[in-house]
Amino acid sequence: MHCSRCGICCEKTEMQLSEADIKLLKEAGCDPRDFVCFNIQGLAQLRNRRGYCVFYNVQKHSCNVYRYRPLGCRIYPVIYSEEEGVIVDHLCPMMRTVSATEVTRKTKKLMKLLQAIDRQTGKL
Numbered sequence: 001m002h003c004s005r006c007g008i009c010c011e012k013t014e015m016q017l018s019e020a021d022i023k024l025l026k027e028a029g030c031d032p033r034d035f036v037c038f039n040i041q042g043l044a045q046l047r048n049r050r051g052y053c054v055f056y057n058v059q060k061h062s063c064n065v066y067r068y069r070p071l072g073c074r075i076y077p078v079i080y081s082e083e084e085g086v087i088v089d090h091l092c093p094m095m096r097t098v099s100a101t102e103v104t105r106k107t108k109k110l111m112k113l114l115q116a117i118d119r120q121t122g123k124l
Contacts, residue, residue: 001077001098008091009076010056010063017044018116021070028068043121046070071113078106080114 022032022044035054037047047054055064063069077092086107088095 004094005061010053013046013053015046015072017070019120024068075106075109
């Protein structure tokens with residue numbers, strides 16, 4: 001896919017985090033107290049600051065931890081919708097640049113990520 005760096009995916013994010021995501025960011029020098037919050041289901045997710053992911057640099061339209069970004073960020077715009085299942089996010093202006101091959105590859109990673117998060121929260 002081609003990313004336009006618009007920041008829509010970083011705005012008001014609800015990106016869930018796996019233990020591996022948190023560990024990777026910690027190893028990069030980030031303090032979980034600065035980037036992790038918990039949603040009403042008790043799941044770890046990226047914290048927002050001023051309406052954007054804490055790692056998004058609004059002025060530069062870039063991620064401050066790009067090399068260490070969570071898996072969910074890496075596979076975006078392929079997401080899981082409760083109503084539709086696995087889809088390419090309609091909010092992404094570059095959604096049409098995601099190839100079918102890329103959707104298939106990212107879907108496999110997404111399903112493994114969701115299973116890991118479910119195991120970590122004791123839901124499976």
